[in-house]
Amino acid sequence: MATPAVVSAGNVLEVSHMSVNFDAVAVLMDLSFNVPKGSALAIIGPNGAGKTVLLRALIGALRFSGTVRWTQGVRIGYVPQKLDLERDIPITGVDFLSARAAVAHKPAADFSSVLTLVGIPLEVARQPIGTMSGGQFQRLLIAFALVGDPNVLLLDEPTAGVDEPGQEHLNKLVRRLQKNQGITVLFISHELSVVYQNADQVLCLSRARTCFGPPRTSLTPDLLREIYGTEVSYHVHDN
Amino acid sequence: MVVAIAMAVAAGLIGSFAVMKRMSLAADPLSHVALPGIGIALALHIHPVFGAVVMLAFGALLVWALEDRARATTESAIGVLFSAALAVGSLTTKGEDLIEALFGGAGALSWSEKLFGVSVASAIVIFILLSKNSLVMMMVSPDVARTAGVNVRRLDLLYLEAFALTIALGLRYLGVLLMGALIIIPAVTAKRLSHGLSGMLWISVTLSVISTVLGFGIATRLHREAGPIIVLVATALFLLSLFARRPRSGD
Numbered sequence: 001m002a003t004p005a006v007v008s009a010g011n012v013l014e015v016s017h018m019s020v021n022f023d024a025v026a027v028l029m030d031l032s033f034n035v036p037k038g039s040a041l042a043i044i045g046p047n048g049a050g051k052t053v054l055l056r057a058l059i060g061a062l063r064f065s066g067t068v069r070w071t072q073g074v075r076i077g078y079v080p081q082k083l084d085l086e087r088d089i090p091i092t093g094v095d096f097l098s099a100r101a102a103v104a105h106k107p108a109a110d111f112s113s114v115l116t117l118v119g120i121p122l123e124v125a126r127q128p129i130g131t132m133s134g135g136q137f138q139r140l141l142i143a144f145a146l147v148g149d150p151n152v153l154l155l156d157e158p159t160a161g162v163d164e165p166g167q168e169h170l171n172k173l174v175r176r177l178q179k180n181q182g183i184t185v186l187f188i189s190h191e192l193s194v195v196y197q198n199a200d201q202v203l204c205l206s207r208a209r210t211c212f213g214p215p216r217t218s219l220t221p222d223l224l225r226e227i228y229g230t231e232v233s234y235h236v237h238d239n
Numbered sequence: 240m241v242v243a244i245a246m247a248v249a250a251g252l253i254g255s256f257a258v259m260k261r262m263s264l265a266a267d268p269l270s271h272v273a274l275p276g277i278g279i280a281l282a283l284h285i286h287p288v289f290g291a292v293v294m295l296a297f298g299a300l301l302v303w304a305l306e307d308r309a310r311a312t313t314e315s316a317i318g319v320l321f322s323a324a325l326a327v328g329s330l331t332t333k334g335e336d337l338i339e340a341l342f343g344g345a346g347a348l349s350w351s352e353k354l355f356g357v358s359v360a361s362a363i364v365i366f367i368l369l370s371k372n373s374l375v376m377m378m379v380s381p382d383v384a385r386t387a388g389v390n391v392r393r394l395d396l397l398y399l400e401a402f403a404l405t406i407a408l409g410l411r412y413l414g415v416l417l418m419g420a421l422i423i424i425p426a427v428t429a430k431r432l433s434h435g436l437s438g439m440l441w442i443s444v445t446l447s448v449i450s451t452v453l454g455f456g457i458a459t460r461l462h463r464e465a466g467p468i469i470v471l472v473a474t475a476l477f478l479l480s481l482f483a484r485r486p487r488s489g490d
Contacts, residue, residue, distance in 0.1 A: 059386050076386045077386065078385075085379070088430060088431075089378070089379075090430055090433045090438065095435050095437075099373070100376065102372040104387070
């Protein structure tokens with residue numbers, strides 16, 4: 001389980017020899033990597049490679065062997081990929097954000113700034129969460145994470161279900177939070193162009209092999225073919 | 240009547256989260272667990288409510304432990320274990336006592352029963368009011384709640400124990416089977432009528448109290464047991480709610 005030991009200076013997270021098994025099936029095997037403070041780590045890999053399992057193990061939701069060390073004073077904001085919500089659950093977006101603020105002992109009431117940041121109108125936040133679209137709820141989850149004033153964000157495909165302009169808006173927001181507020185970001189993405197643009201390091205997971213390093217040097221066409229088992233086309237922005 | 244109203248408030252609050260947690264059907268099998276406790280307590284000449292409380296607390300612990308496993312396994316295990324509890328309860332409890340335990344009995348409450356009722360109901364209400372924010376997060380996503388600093392497993396256990404105690408509260412008035420109904424029906428009605436959390440909690444508590452007070456009044460006039468009438472009033476209110484439109488915004 002997560003060990004409250006001291007991590008090396010400059011790192012926010014150190015993972016060493018982490019393995020996760022579901023009954024007899026090994027999902028993650030002997031995974032080791034470090035995440036420097038204020039950096040962005042992209043986690044990529046085909047479906048079923050264990051990307052979500054890794055994030056859930058990091059927050060202590062799944063049992064694992066090996067060690068996970070978070071730096072002291074870490075405040076994690078976690079944005080899960082998809083939630084199975086009943087459409088008529090009587091909890092509004094504002095109820096949900098208020099609950100987070102109350103647990104963090106913060107004054108509630110005004111969420112306008114955080115809602116503006118993620119691009120949700122207040123009228124939408126006042127709706128029951130089950131009636132929100134996938135994209136709106138995804139943005140609400142990011143707002144929820146931000147209400148907790150995190151210094152680490154774990155994002156499981158944060159733009160899944162969000163429309164094209166919304167994706168760009170959220171990608172820019174995450175980049176801005178990382179650059180301006182020094183928030184460390186770990187994000188799962190299937191879009192390699194976003195990985196090249198936003199990540200300082202990339203961790204690739206697959207049954208075939210794992211890799212860890214800066215995207216431009218780690219993600220060679222041969223390696224991507226090996227990980228995904230097929231040719232992968234992508235566009236790298238120069239800026 | 241004070242004890243009955245306190246019990247109704249606790250049932251309204253605990254039921255709201257039970258419905259949101261999608262455990263509406265759990266009240267019924269869990270209530271069966273009370274029966275062996277009642278039988279054993281009566282055989283040992285201990286107050287039956289004490290036996291019921293101990294067994295219900297144990298049943299909640301069992302559900303909590305099984306929740307860690309796959310959902311299908313939990314449901315199967317609950318189905319088997321709690322049906323077995325009903326069988327053991329039927330064997331260990333005499334006919335009249337069994338009917339009273341299932342559907343409630345007549346007779347005035349003793350001072351110790353009144354004290355038990357009011358204190359347990361107050362403890363449940365305080366627990367829900369203090370934990371409602373953590374419970375809301377846990378309902379939406381246990382993982383998200385966990386990263387917000389909520390001890391999800393402990394909160395889940397406390398909630399299940401509070402749920403089990405609420406069933407025990409209704410033992411003398413409604414019986415364990417009908418108490419399950421009073422926990423769930425007003426909350427289901429409230430879910431239909433409310434738009435947000437506070438509306439859900441207020442409506443559920445109000446309907447639960449109205450069902451209890453009105454049920455007692457009607458039962459007294461008709462010289463009938465209160466339990467079934469209370470549940471029928473709650474059901475009638477639910478049926479009436481089918482004609483109401485859910486509010487689109489605000490409560």
